Amino acid sequence: xxxxxxxxxxxxxxxxxxxxxxxxxxxxxxxxxxxxxxxxxxxxxxxxxxxxxxxxxxxxxxxxxxxxxxxxxxxxxxxxxxxxxxxxxxxxxxxxxxxxxxxxxxxxxxxxxxxxxxxxxxxxxxxxxxxxxxxxxxxxxxxxxxxxxxxxxxxxxxxxxxxxxxxxxxxxxxxxxxxxxxxxxxxxxxxxxxxxxxxxxxxxxxxxxxxxxxxxxxxxxxxxxxxxxxxxxxxxxxxxxxxxxxxxxxxxxxxxxxxxxxxxxxxxxxxxxxxxxxxxxxxxxxxxxxxxxxxxxxxxxxxxxxxxxxxxxxxxxxxxxxxx
Amino acid sequence: xxxxxxxxxxxxxxxxxxxxxxxxxxxxxxxxxxxxxxxxxxxxxxxxxxxxxxxxxxxxxxxxxxxxxxxxxxxxxxxxxxxxxxxxxxxxxxxxxxxxxxxxxxxxxxxxxxxxxxxxxxxxxxxxxxxxxxxxxxxxxxxxxxxxxxxxxxxxxxxxxxxxxxxxxxxxxxxxxxxxxxxxxxxxxxxxxxxxxxxxxxxxxxxxxxxxxxxxxxxxxxxxxxxxxxxxxxxxxxxxxxxxxxxxxxxxxxxxxxxxxxxxxxxxxxxxxxxxxxxxxxxxxxxxxxxxxxxxxxxxxxxxxxxxxxxxxxxxxxxxxxxx
Amino acid sequence: xxxxxxxxxxxxxxxxxxxxxxxxxxxxxxxxxxxxxxxxxxxxxxxxxxxxxxxxxxxxxxxxxxxxxxxxxxxxxxxxxxxxxxxxxxxxxxxxxxxxxxxxxxxxxxxxxxxxxxxxxxxxxxxxxxxxxxxxxxxxxxxxxxxxxxxxxxxxxxxxxxxxxxxxxxxxxxxxxxxxxxxxxxxxxxxxxxxxxxxxxxxxxxxxxxxxxxxxxxxxxxxxxxxxxxxxxxxxxxxxxxxxxxxxxxxxxxxxxxxxxxxxxxxxxxxxxxxxxxxxxxxxxxxxxxxxxxxxxxxxxxxxxxxxxxxxxxxxxxxxxxxx
Numbered sequence: 001x002x003x004x005x006x007x008x009x010x011x012x013x014x015x016x017x018x019x020x021x022x023x024x025x026x027x028x029x030x031x032x033x034x035x036x037x038x039x040x041x042x043x044x045x046x047x048x049x050x051x052x053x054x055x056x057x058x059x060x061x062x063x064x065x066x067x068x069x070x071x072x073x074x075x076x077x078x079x080x081x082x083x084x085x086x087x088x089x090x091x092x093x094x095x096x097x098x099x100x101x102x103x104x105x106x107x108x109x110x111x112x113x114x115x116x117x118x119x120x121x122x123x124x125x126x127x128x129x130x131x132x133x134x135x136x137x138x139x140x141x142x143x144x145x146x147x148x149x150x151x152x153x154x155x156x157x158x159x160x161x162x163x164x165x166x167x168x169x170x171x172x173x174x175x176x177x178x179x180x181x182x183x184x185x186x187x188x189x190x191x192x193x194x195x196x197x198x199x200x201x202x203x204x205x206x207x208x209x210x211x212x213x214x215x216x217x218x219x220x221x222x223x224x225x226x227x228x229x230x231x232x233x234x235x236x237x238x239x240x241x242x243x244x245x246x247x248x249x250x251x252x253x254x255x256x257x258x259x260x261x262x263x264x265x266x267x268x269x270x271x272x273x274x275x276x277x278x279x280x281x282x283x284x285x286x287x288x289x290x291x292x293x294x295x296x297x298x299x300x301x302x303x304x305x306x307x308x309x310x311x312x313x314x315x316x317x318x319x320x321x322x323x324x
Numbered sequence: 325x326x327x328x329x330x331x332x333x334x335x336x337x338x339x340x341x342x343x344x345x346x347x348x349x350x351x352x353x354x355x356x357x358x359x360x361x362x363x364x365x366x367x368x369x370x371x372x373x374x375x376x377x378x379x380x381x382x383x384x385x386x387x388x389x390x391x392x393x394x395x396x397x398x399x400x401x402x403x404x405x406x407x408x409x410x411x412x413x414x415x416x417x418x419x420x421x422x423x424x425x426x427x428x429x430x431x432x433x434x435x436x437x438x439x440x441x442x443x444x445x446x447x448x449x450x451x452x453x454x455x456x457x458x459x460x461x462x463x464x465x466x467x468x469x470x471x472x473x474x475x476x477x478x479x480x481x482x483x484x485x486x487x488x489x490x491x492x493x494x495x496x497x498x499x500x501x502x503x504x505x506x507x508x509x510x511x512x513x514x515x516x517x518x519x520x521x522x523x524x525x526x527x528x529x530x531x532x533x534x535x536x537x538x539x540x541x542x543x544x545x546x547x548x549x550x551x552x553x554x555x556x557x558x559x560x561x562x563x564x565x566x567x568x569x570x571x572x573x574x575x576x577x578x579x580x581x582x583x584x585x586x587x588x589x590x591x592x593x594x595x596x597x598x599x600x601x602x603x604x605x606x607x608x609x610x611x612x613x614x615x616x617x618x619x620x621x622x623x624x625x626x627x628x629x630x631x632x633x634x635x636x637x638x639x640x641x642x643x644x645x646x647x648x
Numbered sequence: 649x650x651x652x653x654x655x656x657x658x659x660x661x662x663x664x665x666x667x668x669x670x671x672x673x674x675x676x677x678x679x680x681x682x683x684x685x686x687x688x689x690x691x692x693x694x695x696x697x698x699x700x701x702x703x704x705x706x707x708x709x710x711x712x713x714x715x716x717x718x719x720x721x722x723x724x725x726x727x728x729x730x731x732x733x734x735x736x737x738x739x740x741x742x743x744x745x746x747x748x749x750x751x752x753x754x755x756x757x758x759x760x761x762x763x764x765x766x767x768x769x770x771x772x773x774x775x776x777x778x779x780x781x782x783x784x785x786x787x788x789x790x791x792x793x794x795x796x797x798x799x800x801x802x803x804x805x806x807x808x809x810x811x812x813x814x815x816x817x818x819x820x821x822x823x824x825x826x827x828x829x830x831x832x833x834x835x836x837x838x839x840x841x842x843x844x845x846x847x848x849x850x851x852x853x854x855x856x857x858x859x860x861x862x863x864x865x866x867x868x869x870x871x872x873x874x875x876x877x878x879x880x881x882x883x884x885x886x887x888x889x890x891x892x893x894x895x896x897x898x899x900x901x902x903x904x905x906x907x908x909x910x911x912x913x914x915x916x917x918x919x920x921x922x923x924x925x926x927x928x929x930x931x932x933x934x935x936x937x938x939x940x941x942x943x944x945x946x947x948x949x950x951x952x953x954x955x956x957x958x959x960x961x962x963x964x965x966x967x968x969x970x971x972x
Contacts, residue, residue: 028360036676038704048398048420052390052427056362059388064707066700069397073717074696075931084935086830091931094943095950096696099930102955103700182410282423283399283415287408295418302419307426352684372722372744376714376751380686383712393721506734606747607723607739611732619742626743631750 001319003131004139005124006146007195013155013203020156020308020315027060027314033321034063040104041067041141044111044126049282049309050141050149054108057313061321066104079125093129101134106320110141113186115254121145121186122219137320145219147188150281151196152312157305158206158241161277171207172240173274174200177232178212179289180259184248189281191222193243198224211235215257219250232263239273244280244290266291270299277301325643327455328463329448330470331519337479338527344480344632344639351384351638357645358387364428365391365465368435368450373606373633374465374473378432381637385645390428403449417453425458430644434465437510439578445469445510446543461644469543471512474605475520476636481629482530482565485601495531496564497598498524501556502536503613504583508572513605515546517567522548535559539581543574556587563597568604568614590615594623601625649967651779652787653772654794655843661803661851668804668956668963675708675962681969682711688752689715689789692759692774697930697957698789698797702756705961709969714752727773741777749782754968758789761834763902769793769834770867785968793867795836798929799844800960805953806854806889809925819855820888821922822848825880826860827937828907832896837929839870841891846872859883863905867898880911887921892928892938914939918947925949 003009010016023030039058041051055065068074077096078089085092100107111126121144131138140148162168176193197208210218211229229235236242244265249255264287270276278290278300286292294300327333334340347354363382365375379389392398401420402413409416424431435450445468455462464472486492500517521532534542535553553559560566568589573579588611594600602614602624610616618624651657658664671678687706689699703713716722725744726737733740748755759774769792779786788796810816824841845856858866859877877883884890892913897903912935918924926938926948934940942948 036708038707040700043397046398048392048415049423051392051397052364052424055390056388056427059362060360064704066703068696068699072396072720073691073699074694078934082935082940085933086936090933091696092934094934095930095932095954098951099697099954100700102951103704103958282419284419285409285414286402286416286418287406288410292406303422303426306419306423310427367721370722372716372739373747375716375721376688376748379714380712380751383686384684396720606743608743609733609738610726610740610742611730612734616730627746627750630743630747634751 001137001316001323003137004148004316004320005127005131006140006148007199013199016152016315016319017155017159019318020152020311021160023060023314023318024311030318031060031062033318034058034061037105037321038064038066038103039106039108039317040100041065041108042070042100042110043068044070047110047141049306050110053309054141054313056310057317060314061317063317079129094133097130097133098135101136104136105324106137106139107134108139108141111143113144113188115184115186115248118253137324139316139320142188144186145188146192146195147281148192149309149312149316150189151192152315153305153308154193154243154279155196155200156308156312157279157301161301167275168240171204173209173238174206174241174243175209175211175235175239176243176245177235177265178216178263179244179246179265180261180263181246181285181289182256182259184254184256185246187218187247187250190218190245190247193245194218194222194224194226198226209235213258213260213263215249215252216247217251233272236269236272239276241277241279242269242273244278246289264289264291265294267293267297270294279305282306325640325647326461328472328640328644329451329455330464330472331523337523340476340639340643341479341483343642344476344635345484347384347638347642348635354642355384355386357642358382358385361429361645362388362390362427363430363432363641364424365389365432366394366424366434367392368394371434371465373630374434377633378465378637380634381641384638385641387641403453418457421454421457422459425460428460429648430461430463431458432463432465435467437468437512439508439510439572442577461648463640463644466512468510469512470516470519471605472516473633473636473640474513475516476639477629477632478517478567478603479520479524480632480636481603481625484628485625491599492564495528497533497562498530498565498567499533499535499559499563500567500569501559501589502540502587503568503570503589504585504587505570505609505613506580506583508578508580509570511542511571511574514542514569514571517569518542518546518548518550522550533559537582537584537587539573539576540571541575557596560593560596563600565601565603566593566597568602570613588613588615589618591617591621594618603629606630649964649971650785652796652964652968653775653779654788654796655847661847664800664963664967665803665807667966668800668959669808671708671962671966672956672959678966679708679710681966682706682709685753685969686712686714686751687754687756687965688748689713689756690718690748690758691716692718695758695789697954698758701957702789702961704958705965708962709965711965727777742781745778745781746783749784752784753972754785754787755782756787756789759791761792761836763832763834763896766901785972787964787968790836792834793836794840794843795929796840797957797960797964798837799840800963801953801956802841802891802927803844803848804956804960805927805949809949815923816888819852821855821857821886822889822891823857823859823883823887824891824893825883825913826864826911827892827894827913828909828911829894829933829937830904830907832902832904833894835866835895835898838866838893838895841893842866842870842872842874846874857883861906861908861911863897863900864895865899881920884917884920887924889925889927890917890921892926894937912937912939913942915941915945918942927953930954
């Protein structure tokens with residue numbers, strides 16, 4: 001694996017999921033792989049789970065970690081080509097990426113969507129410019145349109161739940177549901193989850209359904225062949241996993257079209273399911289998106305899912321270490 | 325030791341002080357204990373000594389360290405239970421603590437008093453919520469009402485000074501004095517010092533006196549049976565150690581009632597003592613709280629005291645490592 | 649080497665340059681030297697290359713690294729002696745430096761010029777106060793008037809280019825040229841480059857020329873015996889290396905006297921040279937100071953030069969480790 005920008009960089013998804021589960025069972029088995037190797041973690045945005053879990057995974061593998069908050073530890077970076085740099089960006093990504101690539105054996109980048117210009121966000125400029133100029137592998141720590149380390153952790157969490165419970169069928173029904181929120185959030189986690197679940201559906205591992213209010217359709221390249229339903233109750237019928245997430249509109253880009261509280265997940269929703277598990281990438285605003293009752297019930301997998309971020313990162317970093 | 329929130333978590337204070345002094349004499353003797361163990365240091369507030377000394381102590385013990393500034397590296401955390409999270413806090417401590425606890429073998433937390441609502445501060449919500457939800461040991465890096473790593477360093481410093489000088493009696497007179505300041509500061513260091521010195525007084529190791537202007541009475545549960553005097557000069561008579569600290573009023577909560585400069589410590593004050601040593605947890609505003617002359621004299625222990633923060637942290641982390 | 653504040657701390661420059669090149673060839677050969685040694689990196693200002701390259705160099709040498717952003721992770725530091733500290737600085741450098749010196753085996757400091765008071769900046773108060781009070785070696789990570797780790801990387805880069813190309817003479821012509829910029833920048837990099845190039849000129853390794861518009865004269869103690877020309881075209885004739893940098897006026901201290909775009913370096917300038925190499929310490933504002941065409945051509949050494957920051961830091965840290 002030379003980059004981990006999206007699912008397209010994964011050659012064997014089953015093996016990668018298994019590698020994550022192996023790391024969880026035996027975290028320090030590959031510590032020799034990372035000796036004298038350094039990962040740089042570059043944050044254009046805030047982070048809790050990604051920052052800590054990726055750092056931890058790297059350390060489990062014996063690597064050194066260097067962390068930089070762009071615009072806080074350093075200055076803003078220009079991403080456009082050919083411009084006269086007389087504004088507020090003091091350095092071009094061509095130099096920054098190339099230089100960081102000389103100090104690091106691989107680079108993780110977090111750069112959220114700005115939600116102002118859809119074409120710009122969906123071009124994934126930051127990720128692609130780093131991949132173009134860094135000359136070392138790039139790991140996506142959540143980009144404008146994707147969060148693949150999260151999706152891999154989600155896959156690990158689902159397989160683990162299946163292994164732990166005979167009540168979950170071999171091909172469980174997984175429902176991604178939109179949740180209400182007052183702030184416009186990126187589509188990255190939802191996009192990525194669709195991308196990975198569509199792959200898992202194709203290989204017969206899940207049955208995948210997406211539900212959201214009208215106007216919240218995700219980009220066609222992500223939603224793919226997933227069944228889309230606008231009636232949340234019907235979508236939840238017989239679900240084995242409910243995956244909650246808010247996102248702002250893709251068609252009316254970056255807008256909040258509704259905050260309809262009936263879309264929040266409560267125990268009434270869980271009762272419609274097949275004793276369903278609840279998943280969310282976190283952070284989650286309690287009682288706005290999901291009720292306390294759900295999050296504090298045995299139905300919730302959110303903590304295990306977050307814990308699995310360490311193992312998804314470790315599986316990816318290990319693949320990259322083996323390739324360099 | 326499963327948590328280090330306050331003196332109540334210490335079973336053998338003499339042994340803990342000695343463990344710190346042993347670490348100082350031989351910093352790397354226990355490096356095997358921390359192999360593949362990680363401490364997360366979570367800062368809700370600024371830090372210099374605590375940040376560096378705890379990190380250093382962990383590294384001395386062979387541990388990995390992950391540091392996060394809440395609200396800067398990540399977002400604000402909701403501490404209240406059962407609320408509708410539609411404000412500025414994006415994540416609840418229930419999730420944040422549980423998740424960080426999955427990445428870390430122990431967690432250090434710094435969260436100062438807000439000095440707005442006394443009941444809230446004295447409930448120690450942040451520390452208790454982390455202790456409740458993290459499922460790993462919690463280390464207090466200064467909470468709303470206590471700073472026990474400082475108090476342990478203070479005990480080490482006093483015992484060390486006694487060992488280094490035959491002029492200091494076996495049961496020295498230790499005086500905590502309020503110092504003037506224009507900003508309202510928490511009571512945490514003063515509270516903690518009282519708590520620990522009262523324990524040391526009980527075991528016959530010190531004679532403990534507190535002096536401050538009227539209106540600056542500390543909470544009864546901290547001041548305990550310490551002798552309290554409002555005449556600083558009288559309190560200093562024959563003192564072996566003067567421990568200076570400013571705090572805002574507990575009774576008129578969070579208020580600055582006086583800035584009377586006569587409460588600052590000068591060489592005139594030192595001359596009243598028994599060749600007394602001066603201690604302060606730092607940072608200290610020179611010439612506002614203490615004169616240059618005192619701080620730059622051989623009477624000052626403030627640098628040694630700060631240096632001992634490394635060894636107090638190492639003693640505590642070692643105890644916790646042995647228990648996990 | 650007990651400090652690395654400026655060229656004056658270097659006893660054998662040829663050996664130090666060679667040590668950097670050796671580190672580049674064999675980065676982990678001296679890993680035993682840094683075992684259980686800690687460097688503290690203290691930033692009063694933003695950093696990208698210095699932060700990452702120094703951290704990486706220290707890790708190559710087996711050291712632990714602790715990083716602190718003053719005023720962000722901690723609070724502001726008072727540098728003046730004898731003052732009543734009733735302003736916005738909560739701690740004096742006397743305490744801060746002494747305490748950090750107790751936790752660290754050496755300390756790196758970045759503290760830029762403020763460009764308000766020339767005498768104050770040129771006194772190098774921050775660097776000297778840390779050197780005075782820390783009691784451990786101090787490494788200059790760019791001070792008000794110097795950036796010696798950059799200058800050492802520059803020397804390494806020039807020697808490396810000479811070794812890699814038979815077209816570069818043994819005593820190449822090196823031209824430092826002022827570049828236009830709309831913001832007032834410190835003189836530190838230009839000063840330091842003069843200081844180090846004058847030494848290299850003296851030992852017969854380079855022929856050194858400085859060119860800038862009138863009014864941009866550097867301080868006499870830095871420009872020394874270098875040839876100064878106000879006609880950039882003439883200065884570039886036959887140059888083997890062009891070193892570009894903007895600085896604000898020293899004589900009209902901190903002012904931007906001109907932004908004349910004809911001083912920017914373009915391919916027309918390169919054509920005047922002896923197939924000259926272009927160097928810049930980065931960050932560089934493209935098309936304001938240097939054209940894309942130059943930076944993206946084989947004439948540019950800027951990425952290699954930045955990469956060499958790792959090896960200049962490693963050479964310096966190794967010297968200091970050997971002395972402690």
